[in-house]
Amino acid sequence: MQVWPVQRFSKAGRTAPRICGMAGVFSYESSEVDWCEDNYRHSETVAEFYNTVSSFIFFLFSPLMLYLLHPYAKERSRAVHLVWFMMIFVGIFSIYFHMTLSYVGQMLDEISILWVLAVGYALWFPRKHFPSFIKNRVEFSVLVFLTTVFSTLSSFAKPTVNAYALNCIALHILYCLGLELRSCTNPRIHRLARVSVFWWALAIACWLSDRFLCNFWKRINFCYLHSIWHVLIVVATAHGSTLIAYFDALHEIPHALPEIQYWPKDHWSLGVPFIAIRGSSKTQKEC
Numbered sequence: 001m002q003v004w005p006v007q008r009f010s011k012a013g014r015t016a017p018r019i020c021g022m023a024g025v026f027s028y029e030s031s032e033v034d035w036c037e038d039n040y041r042h043s044e045t046v047a048e049f050y051n052t053v054s055s056f057i058f059f060l061f062s063p064l065m066l067y068l069l070h071p072y073a074k075e076r077s078r079a080v081h082l083v084w085f086m087m088i089f090v091g092i093f094s095i096y097f098h099m100t101l102s103y104v105g106q107m108l109d110e111i112s113i114l115w116v117l118a119v120g121y122a123l124w125f126p127r128k129h130f131p132s133f134i135k136n137r138v139e140f141s142v143l144v145f146l147t148t149v150f151s152t153l154s155s156f157a158k159p160t161v162n163a164y165a166l167n168c169i170a171l172h173i174l175y176c177l178g179l180e181l182r183s184c185t186n187p188r189i190h191r192l193a194r195v196s197v198f199w200w201a202l203a204i205a206c207w208l209s210d211r212f213l214c215n216f217w218k219r220i221n222f223c224y225l226h227s228i229w230h231v232l233i234v235v236a237t238a239h240g241s242t243l244i245a246y247f248d249a250l251h252e253i254p255h256a257l258p259e260i261q262y263w264p265k266d267h268w269s270l271g272v273p274f275i276a277i278r279g280s281s282k283t284q285k286e287c
């Protein structure tokens, strides 16, 4: 999984031959993106071993989040399951990309992340911030869908388009989340927001460090930061998306009395957050 196009580092000791011709875009190392981990060090068929293995974290968290968010999805819409269902595909494409470092792997990895963000956007973007020409969520979803199709197609012509789209969506989500938090007085929610930002900042720090301080990490023989990024960004997504879904639940299904709880034990400070549905009274909570 990766979020920003970067030029390949020249690597000493590369052993795999580059295959050219019709299937060039599928061939090993046809992508311009590469990471700090040495290629083919642990396997002849897996380019980046630890980056590939760590992508399996998607297969642990996705089913767990699908299970934990099911009561909320039942009240709100089964479509919310799409987010973590599609995260499974992000995992598959991340494995494929790091295994092969192929151009197709890179595109599939980036595009799958874009579509997860787009689905989250269509599902959870607050109604009150819809543009004036949009009447309901169906129309908004169509607009998001068309924009994402356009961005996906453009990314084949110009790969950086996708990265800009990803970052624009991510920044807009952060902005809207900030607005919601400002009018929220529940300390449990503020704690979840702080923990989400903590995981996210740690994840980004690992990603940047792997990218820009690779020589240093190579010197001390610790080239695993991109693998750690995979784990941290999945944990950050579990926290962040639950926070966003919580605000959505407050606005869309207030009668369900949504509440943030943690799995496996509610008092565990490092547990996985999810939305518990407590009732069907018409009481609106304070935030």
Ligand SMILES: [Zn+2]
Pocket: 001, 002, 051, 094, 098, 226, 230
């Ligand atoms: Zn990755």
